Amino acid sequence: MARLRYIRLSPHRPAVVDGNVEWRPVINQIEHPRIPVLVWENAGPWREANLWAMQRVMEREVHPDTVRANMNSLLMYARWLEETDTSWWDFPVKKADRCLVRFRGFVIKMRDADTIAPSTASQRMRDVINFYRWLQASSFLKSSWPLWQERTINIRFVSSVGFERTMSVQTTDLHIPNRKSIGEKLEDGLLPVSADDRDQIISFVHSNGSWELYLLLTLGFYTGMRIGTLCDLKIDTIRNATPEPLNPNMYRIAVGPGARPSVKTKFGVTGSPWITAEHRDLLLRYIVSPRRQVRVKKATADSKNLVFLTKNGNPYVSGDSERSSAINVEVYTMRRKAAAQRLKVFQGFYFHRSRATFATQLTSILLPIAGVAPTLGVVMEAMLHKDEMTTLKYIKFVQRSPMKEAMANEFTKAFMGAIEAKDQTDEG
Secondary structure (H helix, E strand, C coil): CCEEEEEEECCEEEEEECCEEEEEECCCCCCEEEEEEEECCCCCECHHHHHHHHHHHHCCCCCHHHHHHHHHHHHHHHHHHHHCCCCCCCCCCCHHHCHHHHHHHHHHHHHHCCCCCHHHHHHHHHHHHHHHHHHHHCCCCCCCCCCCCEEEEEEEEECCCCCEEEEEEEEECCCCCCCCCCCCCCHHHCCCCCHHHHHHHHHHHHHHCCHHHHHHHHHHHHHCCCHHHHCCCEHHHHHCCEEECCEEEEEECCEECCCCCCECCHHHCCECCEEEHHHHHHHHHHHCCHHHHHHHHHCCCCCCCECCECCCCCECCCCCCCCCHHHHHHHHHHHHHHHHCCCHHHCCCCCCHHHHHHHHHHHHHHHHHHCHHHHHHHHHHHHCCCCHHHHHHHHHHHHHHHHHHHHHHHHHHHHHHHHHHHHHHHHC
8 A cells, every 4th residue: 555655855956067967965055854755656656746835835825744644644545545446637527537536535544444544534635625726827737627616715803803804715526625524522532431441452462462562552551651752762761760759669750851861742732741660660660671672772872862762773763753653553463453353442543642631630630639729730731731721621521420320320210110011011
């Protein structure tokens, strides 16, 4: 299937010197260490998509992270094109047979099946449409009829000084509305798993997964750190952990751009999340283990100080990304193994839910003891939230949980009572 590869983009220009062509670095251009390129299943590049990405980076239209996100959308589109044996320039007269219309239907099915989030579905389609806009503007694609119907939507809003304004937004009939599912969601649209499910997940990974996935998932469930932060932990980060003064079984590790050594965090927040003494000791043993040393030998000099390395000696997360394809593949493998054993706790589980689970359980412990204000401060510090609104979602979620549980119990009693009454009537 199609895949993304990452290259180091160093802009050069041709120069003729003594009758020979030489490629010289462009003086005013920045070197980009991680630019995505799309490769088809046959190992050939998708030249138009790669040119779109390179042009946007070179002309500094958008941040490289945005380009990487856009190319992830095109990756999904490219894989669909391969699976359906469709050409990206396939626009017949019949609208229903056009590649973009068919792909839109595929994305909607993925959204309705909860395979991707509504926001992801909207983003995927939007990125693909923007790519086709560029194809038309660059004369790479010409059609005798419109590829879609343009629409203009007027959005009214009130400015900061109280004046009403109207903003016109251009959209198309291929747009997929971001219709969020009803119900409570925490940060990033997450939902926690129960303590019992957490323990089953950790136990299953311990028996069936890699040692690295077991350690990372355990840390995710018991520290709440994001995958990008966990995969960027340094050896000295663990060795320099400081004991919590009031609890000898807890340590604090320094993360963020202000830590030494620095550890990546979302939004560049610097903080000191907790880690248990047991987990710290487990990591210290892993750091010097023969298993890790084999990986260190394959690693580059810049990566040898990372706690976690893939079997090929590479970082689990590269650049400024918050995603790890290696971890995603392992979690997917665990879901398949669990399904084969009819273990349901892995249904709909992905790594980031470990973060929501930690925050929810920490809030549940603190709220009855300390109240809202102290709990807000502690959870915000532990989760490295940049604002209080994100932390408040967890507090409201926990506060409403007993009410939901009581309602569920009462409903069950009433429902079972109705069934028993019906059975007695039938017998009579």
